[in-house]
Amino acid sequence: MTSSEVIQLMISPAFMVSSCSILLSTSSNKSSAVIDRIRQLSEENSNHKHQDQIQLLFNRLHKIRNAIFCYELAIALFIISSLQIGLISFTQINFNTAIVITFLAGMTSVLIGIIYLWLESKISFEIIKGKIIEE
Numbered sequence: 001m002t003s004s005e006v007i008q009l010m011i012s013p014a015f016m017v018s019s020c021s022i023l024l025s026t027s028s029n030k031s032s033a034v035i036d037r038i039r040q041l042s043e044e045n046s047n048h049k050h051q052d053q054i055q056l057l058f059n060r061l062h063k064i065r066n067a068i069f070c071y072e073l074a075i076a077l078f079i080i081s082s083l084q085i086g087l088i089s090f091t092q093i094n095f096n097t098a099i100v101i102t103f104l105a106g107m108t109s110v111l112i113g114i115i116y117l118w119l120e121s122k123i124s125f126e127i128i129k130g131k132i133i134e135e
Helices: 003-044 051-088 096-134
Strands: none
Touching (some): 051 096
């Protein structure tokens, strides 16, 4: 395999790293917004009137944290699969199975992260629904 072929193969995981970085960035922004809201409600929380909403926000933050972890893990797995592809050109060892397994593990991690964000959106909807009903 020529070096240009190896580099071309290494590009696919690099695109996934870029995609995961975008998901990671949006999830980090969500996390910051939820943390700010928890702080704000905690300061206003005389008489424990916001306790239920704070608990829902903590549940939401937990899901976002899990999604962030999944995206970080996926980035690591995509980088590892890219490095495995690069090692093919230097060694006679056949890494094909390991590369596919590592790449699929990265994709699975992205899917799990998306599921966590879906669950987080459901909690977010419940918070908004509860707030509208209170008013």
